[in-house]
Amino acid sequence: MTARTLLLLALSLPLCTALNAQPTAQFIVMNITGTVRYCEKPGAEQCELVPGQTLGPESIVTLPSGSTARLLFEDQSISLKEAGNYPLKSLAASQTPASTSFMKRFFNYVYEGIVNTSGSKKIEEYHELYIPQSSGGIKGFAGGDYGIALTRPVAGNLPEGPVVFEWFTAGDQTLYDFQIIDFQTEGLLFKALLRDTSFSLDLSKLAIEPGRKYYWYVQLKSLGEMALGFPLVDDPSMRSPKVEVVMSGKGNSGLMNSLEASPEYLEAGESDRLLMKAQVFEEAQYIYEANETFLKAIELHPADPVLQRVYGAFLVRQGLWQSSQKYLRS
Amino acid sequence: MGMAFLRKFIAPHALIITILTFLFIWLFQIFFFSRHFLDPFNNGLRDYEITDIVYSQFRNSQSVQPITEVVLVNCGLPDRGKLAQLLDRISRLEPAVVGLDIELAGLKTPQTDSLLKAAIDKNPRMVLACRLVSYDRQSDLFDPPINCDPYFSEGKKTAFTNFVSEDTSIIRLFSPGEMTIQGPVPAFAVEIARQFAPEKAEKLMKRRNPVERIWYSGNQEHFIKVEDSLLLNDATFQNFLNNDVLKGRIVMIGYVGNHQPGEPEIDRFFTPLNPRYTGKSYPDMYGLEIHANIAAMILREQYIYQIPKWAEELLGWLFCYFNVLLFHWIYVHVRSTFHGITRLIQLLELAFMFFLIALFFYYFRIQFNLTHGILAMVLSYDFIMIYESLIKEKIKILQKI
Numbered sequence: 001m002t003a004r005t006l007l008l009l010a011l012s013l014p015l016c017t018a019l020n021a022q023p024t025a026q027f028i029v030m031n032i033t034g035t036v037r038y039c040e041k042p043g044a045e046q047c048e049l050v051p052g053q054t055l056g057p058e059s060i061v062t063l064p065s066g067s068t069a070r071l072l073f074e075d076q077s078i079s080l081k082e083a084g085n086y087p088l089k090s091l092a093a094s095q096t097p098a099s100t101s102f103m104k105r106f107f108n109y110v111y112e113g114i115v116n117t118s119g120s121k122k123i124e125e126y127h128e129l130y131i132p133q134s135s136g137g138i139k140g141f142a143g144g145d146y147g148i149a150l151t152r153p154v155a156g157n158l159p160e161g162p163v164v165f166e167w168f169t170a171g172d173q174t175l176y177d178f179q180i181i182d183f184q185t186e187g188l189l190f191k192a193l194l195r196d197t198s199f200s201l202d203l204s205k206l207a208i209e210p211g212r213k214y215y216w217y218v219q220l221k222s223l224g225e226m227a228l229g230f231p232l233v234d235d236p237s238m239r240s241p242k243v244e245v246v247m248s249g250k251g252n253s254g255l256m257n258s259l260e261a262s263p264e265y266l267e268a269g270e271s272d273r274l275l276m277k278a279q280v281f282e283e284a285q286y287i288y289e290a291n292e293t294f295l296k297a298i299e300l301h302p303a304d305p306v307l308q309r310v311y312g313a314f315l316v317r318q319g320l321w322q323s324s325q326k327y328l329r330s
Numbered sequence: 331m332g333m334a335f336l337r338k339f340i341a342p343h344a345l346i347i348t349i350l351t352f353l354f355i356w357l358f359q360i361f362f363f364s365r366h367f368l369d370p371f372n373n374g375l376r377d378y379e380i381t382d383i384v385y386s387q388f389r390n391s392q393s394v395q396p397i398t399e400v401v402l403v404n405c406g407l408p409d410r411g412k413l414a415q416l417l418d419r420i421s422r423l424e425p426a427v428v429g430l431d432i433e434l435a436g437l438k439t440p441q442t443d444s445l446l447k448a449a450i451d452k453n454p455r456m457v458l459a460c461r462l463v464s465y466d467r468q469s470d471l472f473d474p475p476i477n478c479d480p481y482f483s484e485g486k487k488t489a490f491t492n493f494v495s496e497d498t499s500i501i502r503l504f505s506p507g508e509m510t511i512q513g514p515v516p517a518f519a520v521e522i523a524r525q526f527a528p529e530k531a532e533k534l535m536k537r538r539n540p541v542e543r544i545w546y547s548g549n550q551e552h553f554i555k556v557e558d559s560l561l562l563n564d565a566t567f568q569n570f571l572n573n574d575v576l577k578g579r580i581v582m583i584g585y586v587g588n589h590q591p592g593e594p595e596i597d598r599f600f601t602p603l604n605p606r607y608t609g610k611s612y613p614d615m616y617g618l619e620i621h622a623n624i625a626a627m628i629l630r631e632q633y634i635y636q637i638p639k640w641a642e643e644l645l646g647w648l649f650c651y652f653n654v655l656l657f658h659w660i661y662v663h664v665r666s667t668f669h670g671i672t673r674l675i676q677l678l679e680l681a682f683m684f685f686l687i688a689l690f691f692y693y694f695r696i697q698f699n700l701t702h703g704i705l706a707m708v709l710s711y712d713f714i715m716i717y718e719s720l721i722k723e724k725i726k727i728l729q730k731i
Contacts, residue, residue: 028396028398028554029554030396030551030553030554030555031554031555031556032557032560033557033588035566047569048565048566048569049569050556050560050566050569050570050573050575051401051554051555051556051560051575052401052554052556052573052575052576052579053569053573053575070551072396075395077551100390102388102689102692102693105387105388105390106388106685106688109383109387109388110681182406184406184407185406185407185585185587186587187406187557187587187588207559207562207563209412
């Protein structure tokens with residue numbers, strides 16, 4: 001090998017390196033809510049993503065409904081809020097650095113200050129523009145004022161395992177944003193965007209703390225409004241009541257012991273037994289199970305008017321006026 | 331001889347006007363700024379500094395420089411059992427230092443307390459939060475800090491989480507350490523920084539400032555934040571183990587919400603980063619984020635340099651004096667345009683001074699307060715008029731100078 005060949009090789013090496021250079025910029029995962037998955041390259045196995053992790057540009061992030069992720073690419077903060085697959089390569093390409101110099105920001109600030117000096121005058125002149133921004137007073141919180149009425153009471157102590165959440169329809173062109181929130185911290189525990197008015201959820205699969213209080217509710221969304229943003233104003237006419245629930249980790253197996261040993265229970269007929277059980281459940285605030293027991297009794301004796309009225313009264317006690325009408329009028 | 335020397339270097343009229351102007355400002359501050367009718371004006375502006383605008387308006391909000399030395403763990407409002415579980419898991423992720431911003435006042439149930447104690451002991455470099463309450467002015471000492479039961483703090487470092495501010499004012503300062511009856515107690519972030527990099531904390535101590543200004547590197551967007559549910563979930567925890575996310579980093583555990591409307595107003599404060607830097611607004615930062623900013627500031631040695639008070643006053647006097655000199659010259663030589671030119675110069679100077687203060691703070695973290703100088707410059711126009719048309723007319727000796 002001659003000195004000339006060596007020289008050529010040495011010169012061509014940086015050129016080859018430059019041509020083969022891949023974008024080395026990485027994404028840093030800054031924050032995650034819910035469960036977010038990723039794969040290192042298309043077709044690779046999906047793994048769960050954790051904050052602090054770094055991802056290469058070949059990775060694809062998969063965001064299920066209700067989860068969010070905040071990534072940092074170079075010096076750009078990227079918030080992922082809507083469900084879907086996000087190839088980071090295209091996400092990186094879509095980022096346009098919009099940084100401005102200190103001088104520009106300074107002069108923008110001074111200019112804005114000069115242009116927007118007549119604040120109160122401007123509000124007077126263009127008051128129509130400003131009216132929607134603030135409103136005094138709140139809407140009534142009586143049961144009838146909620147935009148979504150519940151069908152099935154899912155309140156109080158909840159058992160482990162699948163629970164069916166149900167509500168009345170609010171029109172065809174509607175989506176329902178179902179949420180379970182931590183009562184103390186207001187932290188989101190579960191969120192799902194639904195088309196149906198019924199939703200079965202196995203609570204044991206959620207990171208639920210037994211004995212801790214949560215609440216759930218359903219928020220109206222129109223079909224065009226797919227973003228799962230946080231509503232700035234809490235408008236009861238756009239949602240169901242917020243129902244408090246406590247996850248009962250221990251279950252309620254011991255609840256019926258004394259009832260089942262009592263002579264009244266042993267002498268009672270089948271529907272009476274179920275009524276007694278429902279009452280014990282209700283007294284212990286196992287509202288969901290009380291409701292299921294009532295339904296079981298009605299299923300056994302659909303023509304029993306007393307049973308229907310007792311159940312109707314139970315629904316009234318739970319604030320489900322609309323559902324109760326069917327049973328009370330019968 | 332004396333008068334000639336004075337005349338050579340100092341313009342006596344300008345000097346007298348400067349003195350009069352500062353005298354007025356001094357009297358105004360004493361008698362009027364505490365008056366009730368000025369309260370809305372006073373309250374609105376009292377808790378405001380020009381540098382707040384630098385933080386809230388001139389920072390490049392589109393450019394996020396991550397603060398990766400610190401990871402924030404949001405534990406919500408946990409019971410001790412859950413906290414023990416969380417600490418246990420965090421210790422398995424081998425962080426360099428763990429700061430627990432949860433006050434452990436008193437004992438609850440023996441089972442959970444012993445579990446928590448065991449979890450605390452698993453973290454070799456653990457800093458526990460306590461609170462300073464009663465200060466005795468005579469002895470210049472605090473009472474022993476509260477809200478950290480000795481059962482938990484035995485053999486561990488405790489540090490106070492108090493900030494230096496009035497009840498609702500902006501958090502700009504922190505105290506590196508305070509002296510209690512039992513001995514010195516460091517600030518939470520300072521102790522965490524000391525555990526992580528002792529030499530950096532030593533540099534802070536060498537500055538010997540009783541209070542330090544906080545250099546805010548960022549808000550919630552700049553920190554890696556982990557929800558406790560992710561750490562407590564078995565599957566996700568395995569991913570934390572696999573990816574060494576917390577290894578070798580500072581982990582600060584506390585309540586850090588998502589800055590969403592409707593969240594409980596717990597441990598939230600106003601900082602200069604608030605987009606609304608005056609008047610009414612919402613608190614913009616959680617206490618833990620402020621501690622994290624302080625720790626980052628110490629580790630990166632990004633201190634704010636405050637010009638001494640005497641130097642600020644001197645600068646203010648010089649600034650006013652040279653302005654009076656200029657305006658007085660205009661008054662004497664081009665009296666017909668005095669009003670227009672002077673007001674124009676004042677406006678330009680105001681903008682320039684604002685620019686200069688912002689520039690020094692933004693690029694060099696040098697802060698200087700020229701409020702007196704700027705106020706004097708604004709008033710100098712009126713005082714030249716008062717001096718020339720009233721004082722000089724009445725006091726004959728001034729005409730001979």
